[in-house]
Amino acid sequence: xxxxxxxxEKDYSQWxxxxxxxxxxxxxSGVRGCMVIxxxxxxxxxxxxxELDRMFKATGHVNAYFPLFIPKSYLSKEAAHVEGFAKECxxxxxxxxxxxxxxxxxxxxxxxxxxxxxxxxxTSETIIWDTYRKWIQSYRDxxxxxxxxxxxxxxxxxxxxxLRTTEFLWQEGHTAHATKKEAVxxxxxxxxxYADFAKNFMAMPVVQGLKSVNERFAGAEETYCIEALMQxxxxxxxxxxxxxxxxxxxxxxxxxATKEGKKEYVWASSWGVSTRLMGALIMTHSDDNGxxxxxxxxxxxVVIVPIYKGDEQLNAVxxxxxxxxxxxxxxxISVKFDNRDTHxxxxxxxxxxxxxxxxxxALGTRDLENGTIEVARRDTLEKETYQIIDIENKIEHLxxxxxxxxxxxxxxxxxxxxxxxxSKAEFIKLxxxxxxxxxxxxxxxxxxxxxxxxxxxxxxCIPLDxxxxxxxxxxxxxxxxxxVLFAKAY
Amino acid sequence: xxxxxxxxEKDYSQWxxxxxxxxxxxxxSGVRGCMVIxxxxxxxxxxxxxELDRMFKATGHVNAYFPLFIPKSYLSKEAAHVEGFAKECxxxxxxxxxxxxxxxxxxxxxxxxxxxxxxxxxTSETIIWDTYRKWIQSYRDxxxxxxxxxxxxxxxxxxxxxLRTTEFLWQEGHTAHATKKEAVxxxxxxxxxYADFAKNFMAMPVVQGLKSVNERFAGAEETYCIEALMQxxxxxxxxxxxxxxxxxxxxxxxxxATKEGKKEYVWASSWGVSTRLMGALIMTHSDDNGxxxxxxxxxxxVVIVPIYKGDEQLNAVxxxxxxxxxxxxxxxISVKFDNRDTHxxxxxxxxxxxxxxxxxxALGTRDLENGTIEVARRDTLEKETYQIIDIENKIEHLxxxxxxxxxxxxxxxxxxxxxxxxSKAEFIKLxxxxxxxxxxxxxxxxxxxxxxxxxxxxxxCIPLDxxxxxxxxxxxxxxxxxxVLFAKAY
Numbered sequence: 020x021x022x023x024x025x026x027x028e029k030d031y032s033q034w035x036x037x038x039x040x041x042x043x044x045x046x047x048s049g050v051r052g053c054m055v056i057x058x059x060x061x062x063x064x065x066x067x068x069x070e071l072d073r074m075f076k077a078t079g080h081v082n083a084y085f086p087l088f089i090p091k092s093y094l095s096k097e098a099a100h101v102e103g104f105a106k107e108c109x110x111x112x113x114x115x116x117x118x119x120x121x122x123x124x125x126x127x128x129x130x131x132x133x134x135x136x137x138x139x140x141x142t143s144e145t146i147i148w149d150t151y152r153k154w155i156q157s158y159r160d161x162x163x164x165x166x167x168x169x170x171x172x173x174x175x176x177x178x179x180x181x182l183r184t185t186e187f188l189w190q191e192g193h194t195a196h197a198t199k200k201e202a203v204x205x206x207x208x209x210x211x212x213y214a215d216f217a218k219n220f221m222a223m224p225v226v227q228g229l230k231s232v233n234e235r236f237a238g239a240e241e242t243y244c245i246e247a248l249m250q251x252x253x254x255x256x257x258x259x260x261x262x263x264x265x266x267x268x269x270x271x272x273x274x275x276a277t278k279e280g281k282k283e284y285v286w287a288s289s290w291g292v293s294t295r296l297m298g299a300l301i302m303t304h305s306d307d308n309g310x311x312x313x314x315x316x317x318x319x320x321v322v323i324v325p326i327y328k329g330d331e332q333l334n335a336v337x338x339x340x341x342x343x344x345x346x347x348x349x350x351x352i353s354v355k356f357d358n359r360d361t362h363x364x365x366x367x368x369x370x371x372x373x374x375x376x377x378x379x380x381a382l383g384t385r386d387l388e389n390g391t392i393e394v395a396r397r398d399t400l401e402k403e404t405y406q407i408i409d410i411e412n413k414i415e416h417l418x419x420x421x422x423x424x425x426x427x428x429x430x431x432x433x434x435x436x437x438x439x440x441x442s443k444a445e446f447i448k449l450x451x452x453x454x455x456x457x458x459x460x461x462x463x464x465x466x467x468x469x470x471x472x473x474x475x476x477x478x479x480c481i482p483l484d485x486x487x488x489x490x491x492x493x494x495x496x497x498x499x500x501x502x503v504l505f506a507k508a509y
Numbered sequence: 510x511x512x513x514x515x516x517x518e519k520d521y522s523q524w525x526x527x528x529x530x531x532x533x534x535x536x537x538s539g540v541r542g543c544m545v546i547x548x549x550x551x552x553x554x555x556x557x558x559x560e561l562d563r564m565f566k567a568t569g570h571v572n573a574y575f576p577l578f579i580p581k582s583y584l585s586k587e588a589a590h591v592e593g594f595a596k597e598c599x600x601x602x603x604x605x606x607x608x609x610x611x612x613x614x615x616x617x618x619x620x621x622x623x624x625x626x627x628x629x630x631x632t633s634e635t636i637i638w639d640t641y642r643k644w645i646q647s648y649r650d651x652x653x654x655x656x657x658x659x660x661x662x663x664x665x666x667x668x669x670x671x672l673r674t675t676e677f678l679w680q681e682g683h684t685a686h687a688t689k690k691e692a693v694x695x696x697x698x699x700x701x702x703y704a705d706f707a708k709n710f711m712a713m714p715v716v717q718g719l720k721s722v723n724e725r726f727a728g729a730e731e732t733y734c735i736e737a738l739m740q741x742x743x744x745x746x747x748x749x750x751x752x753x754x755x756x757x758x759x760x761x762x763x764x765x766a767t768k769e770g771k772k773e774y775v776w777a778s779s780w781g782v783s784t785r786l787m788g789a790l791i792m793t794h795s796d797d798n799g800x801x802x803x804x805x806x807x808x809x810x811v812v813i814v815p816i817y818k819g820d821e822q823l824n825a826v827x828x829x830x831x832x833x834x835x836x837x838x839x840x841x842i843s844v845k846f847d848n849r850d851t852h853x854x855x856x857x858x859x860x861x862x863x864x865x866x867x868x869x870x871a872l873g874t875r876d877l878e879n880g881t882i883e884v885a886r887r888d889t890l891e892k893e894t895y896q897i898i899d900i901e902n903k904i905e906h907l908x909x910x911x912x913x914x915x916x917x918x919x920x921x922x923x924x925x926x927x928x929x930x931x932s933k934a935e936f937i938k939l940x941x942x943x944x945x946x947x948x949x950x951x952x953x954x955x956x957x958x959x960x961x962x963x964x965x966x967x968x969x970c971i972p973l974d975x976x977x978x979x980x981x982x983x984x985x986x987x988x989x990x991x992x993v994l995f996a997k998a999y
Binding site: 087 | 545659662
């Protein structure tokens, strides 16, 4: 606790790791690339889940659960999909261990080999569309609007807590529709929901757009995404929604009878966000003192720390603190009263600063005499003494203010680091500096790959609100009719 | 829909399967032994989860998440544990697929073999205690009261939807304590919570007790359980809570410094319930017409079916139906108004009967004239016409009544099939007939195994409220001081 964090400026990546671990969010496990999400981190994820789940249900979706394992042959059925996912997957080949006869311990029982290997799901399109075939006969069975909360596994070589882990938690929506129009509308609705969630709950501004062909989901006709800018000037893809066309319906032979009695392939979308959002949340708001949490996602929004000497003072302070706690809870504000006598107030202050609690109240005997309470904001680090009367309304107002302020601060940060590049040299300089760079591009995969190779920047998206304007591609010199968004990315 | 269910009497197991599939609860997937939990089934599970989660949090527990994979060596560290779980596990041996050079499709890449195989968790004691070692240094770090909601895999040879599947969903609590007393109290508290949940939410009576040594969890010092009686006279273990002693602390070297500065091993409990509860719920209440759900766990408690000819009548009926719906929702009663014009009322009646919706309201034009509404109870199949005035209070009362009635009915069923056997012949006859049989037992594993071999009955538990009485073991003739509970079991 006493140890100061490495500053962002000094070593951004080290700063991130220290916050994740120092704020008790997550840690590496004994299993390569797999993390343990600790209770405080998981409480934030639960808040995200609850809100997203509410949004999904409000738009007509229901939850279900599909198997963890995918038979190898399923993965092969959609040509683009298998290319994207076969290279980094966990393969189950056996179903039993036994004691080695030579006494060297537990070994895989060679007689328990699976006829067909099972893949631990990297995503569930294949197993779900194999199921939808049984569920869909007629237009009456459509649409299907299903979401699942699940763990998935992608065998990543380089992992970072929350940002890229072998196993991660996510939700994946999988919908089936009678028409292309409806499937596209669903795809767009869901990226809007993600953007809404990012803005209004995570206080994180995002750019909505379409992925270029190179960056599309394996098996999608179109991938919509939300992209956020982190404090090191790198972009982070925070959510995607895919229009899958009829690709999976064709791969798994899912047809429906139309009202007119014709047989047609079903149209599909899939969409997901993951525990990666935790990484985005941390990197959007936190500072060199630790985590900063938007009130809407904080496990507890307010902490009350008593300042006292001896039991008598503690009792007096506790009486008032508990009254404040109750008044706040009646306004649905979550409060922790930390009356542990094992730690000093200063230690607690540092602890809750590191953990990003939005408001810290300190209450001592002098406050009791004066009818005051000290209020410290985590976002601005400002401290102010308030009259305790009507404190619940003041706190409620402050929390709203913090939520708004965090969004505005992040938006200002992004705007200050969003550039237009009009020459190759300028582009390279800006990308090197870090930030979002809008530039003309000729629309080809070849040029995109060239740019990536030369600058490490990728096309984050073709923004949905892009303006049409004539220009020339900075790398190929060919004509271009709009700017797209480039950045180095996580 | 038109097809009648197989009756319980004719083929209980077939009846169960038809309900699970007919009521859209779950189905088998393309992956051997793994099920798809369909939206209607998952909605029931979500209600169970929400309530259990609330109960866990109310008793000071927090959620976290630990890795899906367990290194093979971890499993070996606790001697009893490995015996119990190594024999039926999914083993990940490789981390990549590739296209075969001979063009025969996707194969496991032999160069991507893991140095140490990973087991898909069958339960998480080992990975969690490997983590707790890093978290626990001092008595100040205790207790740790963590729960996780997760999927687990046990490679079962014979599977049944919900009752025994290769992959299933569950929660697993893992707690760490400074003293044996505290760990035992925690173990007992959790079995009490499970019993409370079974009784007050599932409307399912259970016997609480201790497992015999043979039936204990692999690695536990004591296993507490709740046992319910199904309608075929077989017992179902619905939840377990294990006092793990210091076994896992010793296996993973987890010690803490006491207040006095001594180093001691940490005491542990673990406890879990799973989607098996879905099977228990179905088999406890359902009848030959389909699923019967207790109101507290029904995805929707009331369905309103309009009876009409033509749009004009539908509009008139809908106006009233929507008013009723709103009034019910204001009382936190969940309602579906099924105004689909693709199905006739009779079809809908059969559908909701099969799906176990506690109350069905039917509303036609004659009802509008008379100010009435028809109310059908799923539990008793009684129909009655009510004055529509104040209907929300009547419905609220009826739902409470159904919840109580289901519990009483299940309790009566169990009491009628609970016996005492005082001779071996009587025991065999009663076990054959089905039900709970209380009998004297000499306390040895040998006799328990003999009884299982001869009668297929196992000791379900040594009930917590057992009365001490002198007797002789029915199979060995040795002295016994109490009766234990026997039954054939799922």
